[in-house]
Amino acid sequence: MRLNLALLLLVLVVAVLSVLAGSADLPLGRLWAGLVGTDDVASTIIWEIRMPRSVAAFLTGACLGLAGSALQGLLRNPLAEPGVLGVSAFASLGAVIALYFGLAAITWFAVPVFAILFSGLAVILLLAAAGTKGDAVRTLLVGIGLSSAGGALIALALNLAPNPYSLADLMNWLLGSVSNRAWPDILLAMPAIAIGAVLALMAGPGLRALSLGEETAQSLGADPVRTRTLVIAGTSLLTGASVAIAGAIGFVGIVAPHIIRPFVKSDPARLLIPSALLAGLMLMGADLVIRLLPFDRELRLGVAAALFGAPVFIWIAARLTRGRL
Numbered sequence: 001m002r003l004n005l006a007l008l009l010l011v012l013v014v015a016v017l018s019v020l021a022g023s024a025d026l027p028l029g030r031l032w033a034g035l036v037g038t039d040d041v042a043s044t045i046i047w048e049i050r051m052p053r054s055v056a057a058f059l060t061g062a063c064l065g066l067a068g069s070a071l072q073g074l075l076r077n078p079l080a081e082p083g084v085l086g087v088s089a090f091a092s093l094g095a096v097i098a099l100y101f102g103l104a105a106i107t108w109f110a111v112p113v114f115a116i117l118f119s120g121l122a123v124i125l126l127l128a129a130a131g132t133k134g135d136a137v138r139t140l141l142v143g144i145g146l147s148s149a150g151g152a153l154i155a156l157a158l159n160l161a162p163n164p165y166s167l168a169d170l171m172n173w174l175l176g177s178v179s180n181r182a183w184p185d186i187l188l189a190m191p192a193i194a195i196g197a198v199l200a201l202m203a204g205p206g207l208r209a210l211s212l213g214e215e216t217a218q219s220l221g222a223d224p225v226r227t228r229t230l231v232i233a234g235t236s237l238l239t240g241a242s243v244a245i246a247g248a249i250g251f252v253g254i255v256a257p258h259i260i261r262p263f264v265k266s267d268p269a270r271l272l273i274p275s276a277l278l279a280g281l282m283l284m285g286a287d288l289v290i291r292l293l294p295f296d297r298e299l300r301l302g303v304a305a306a307l308f309g310a311p312v313f314i315w316i317a318a319r320l321t322r323g324r325l
Contacts, residue, residue: 003263007277011058014281018054018288019046048182056181056245057287057301058280061252063193063242064088065279066272067235068253069260070200073207073268074231075126075139078258079317082239083250085139086146087122091243093150094118096170100157112189116240122146123232176247176302178287189241196237197276203230204269211268249302251309252279258316 020031026042034042064082071080071087082088094114097103103110129142154174161167206227209217214224242249256279257271264270283301286308290299 003260003274004277007274007281011277011281011284014284014288015054015058018284019050021288021292022050052181052183052186053178053287054284056178056186057284059186059189059193060178060242060246060249060280061256061283062276062280063196063238064249064253064283065256066197066200066276067238067242068279069257069268069271069275070203070207070231070235071123071126072254072257073211073271074203074228076211077139078261079140079254079313080143081251081254082119082235082242083248083252084147084254084313085122085126085143086148086150087119087126087143087235087239088243088248088250089147089150089154090122091115091119091239092174092248093153094240095243095247096154096157099170100161108188112192112240112244115243116192116236119239119243120232120236122150123235127228127232174248174302175300176249176305177300178246179298181245185245189244192237192241192244196234196241199230199234200238201272203227203234204272206230207268211266247302249283249305251313252282252305254316255279255309255312256282258312 020026022045026034026045030039030042031046033039034046037043068081071082071085072078094117095111098110098114103114125146126139126142129138158167158170161170206222206224209220209222210224210227217224257275260271260274260278264274283305286304287301290301290304293299
């Protein structure tokens with residue numbers, strides 16, 4: 001509980017900084033006027049530009065952190081994460097298909113639905129590959145294969161894009177970004193986020209039991225099939241929702257649980273909520289930093305996450321091979 005409260009406090013601090021910081025300078029007087037709605041320009045900057053962007057970054061990170069910690073608990077593999085295992089790539093592939101064939105122009109929910117369906121397909125394939133014992137090596141190899149297949153199909157769509165505008169839309173999902181996000185974009189993903197979070201949290205007790213082994217879990221009254229089903233549905237919804245909001249963001253779902261794990265004594269159930277909060281905090285902080293960098297063109301959030309997360313992933317993998325995890 002103390003850990004969650006501390007993380008929530010940090011989230012609030014970064015959220016305030018996100019409202020304060022930006023290319024347009026807002027003194028405290030104008031900031032307050034914008035918050036209460038007495039300054040129309042400041043109010044637009046705060047409520048229609050900065051606040052939705054910060055909320056979108058936090059929700060994207062929270063989805064990936066919760067999905068990553070749930071997958072790690074289910075597969076009993078500290079390297080499991082939607083981006084590493086190809087789930088994000090398949091979710092992005094679903095979104096790209098909806099965009100490429102013009103389905104997004106026909107109905108507003110085509111992108112999130114296709115992202116969720118394809119992420120669910122990837123999770124099912126991963127669980128089938130892992131087997132009842134959660135084979136870590138086989139799971140990683142299949143995840144690499146899924147990621148490569150998803151990336152190849154996305155590259156094919158980019159290669160065959162009919163016009164530059166379609167190419168720009170497709171690239172947006174590949175690089176990952178929360179710029180220009182508005183409240184309707186967030187509200188669109190909220191049902192999937194809420195349901196996915198509830199399902200993942202419901203799997204917590206089962207994940208704790210599974211950490212002792214499947215036979216022991218069954219002897220304790222846990223239902224491994226129910227736990228797998230909850231994790232499949234929950235991670236599919238969470239990953240699909242994160243892709244619908246921000247496109248493909250990698251590595252945050254593995255870094256956050258790894259940082260939190262020592263504080264919860266490697267309890268998979270207690271790992272879920274703090275991992276979501278820390279991952280959301282990390283992405284919100286990363287988005288704040290890239291907004292303030294003195295570049296002519298803003299660095300994409302997915303690129304920033306990869307630049308930070310890839311070295312951490314290599315470090316975690318190196319420790320795992322030495323038997324320290």
